[in-house]
Amino acid sequence: MDNCLFCKIIAGEIPSTKVYEDDKVYAFRDIHPQAPVHVLIVPRKHMDNILECDADTATALTDAIRAIAAQEGVAESGFRVISNCGRDGAQSVNHLHVHLLGGTQLAEKMA
Numbered sequence: 587m588d589n590c591l592f593c594k595i596i597a598g599e600i601p602s603t604k605v606y607e608d609d610k611v612y613a614f615r616d617i618h619p620q621a622p623v624h625v626l627i628v629p630r631k632h633m634d635n636i637l638e639c640d641a642d643t644a645t646a647l648t649d650a651i652r653a654i655a656a657q658e659g660v661a662e663s664g665f666r667v668i669s670n671c672g673r674d675g676a677q678s679v680n681h682l683h684v685h686l687l688g689g690t691q692l693a694e695k696m697a
């Protein structure tokens with residue numbers, strides 16, 4: 587999609603630090619990490635947010651979360667996944683993405 591930051595990252599037009607990829611998903615480090623491990627997991631197919639997520643994409647995202655948690659060494663210690671949606675969800679990039687945060691004890695409350 588034109589003018590979508592994450593579509594441009596997936597296409598390699600904007601640099602990113604790749605963590606994981608497969609045929610449906612691309613994952614890279616957040617440019618402003620909120621935890622020692624902060625990975626953004628993004629479907630290659632553009633969809634604005636989780637409300638547009640189909641079953642195949644949901645499965646691919648879950649598989650990627652599992653693989654990345656193991657790869658980043660947080661599968662045992664634990665981690666958090668968040669997908670911000672829309673204005674009140676404070677979504678700033680309108681391409682569905684999941685934040686995977688870990689590598690430290692996260693706050694019990696999110697806000």
Ligand code: AMP
Binds near residue numbers: 615616617626678
């Ligand atoms: P959200 O606020 O949930 O839409 O998350 C968007 C995330 O994208 C934020 O955590 C930003 O730090 C991150 N971000 C923005 N631009 C880039 C970029 N060029 N590379 C990596 N992460 C980015």
